[in-house]
Amino acid sequence: MSSKKSYPLRISPAVIEAMQRWADDDLRSLNGQIEYVLRESLRKSGRLKTTVAAPVEEPEKES
Numbered sequence: 487m488s489s490k491k492s493y494p495l496r497i498s499p500a501v502i503e504a505m506q507r508w509a510d511d512d513l514r515s516l517n518g519q520i521e522y523v524l525r526e527s528l529r530k531s532g533r534l535k536t537t538v539a540a541p542v543e544e545p546e547k548e549s
């Protein structure tokens with residue numbers, strides 16, 4: 487079962503087209519791009535307290 491909630495969104499065609507171009511540039515789905523932009527805006531405004539951090543890669547040790 488998915489932990490994400492569905493929400494109908496009415497949005498202008500111009501905004502959807504711009505978001506789709508941005509999503510294509512970032513290799514994301516349109517839905518993923520919209521969620522990314524919302525999450526970043528919430529984080530920057532201090533309204534989102536928890537963030538999902540990208541995994542940190544350990545540098546390879548030389549032998």
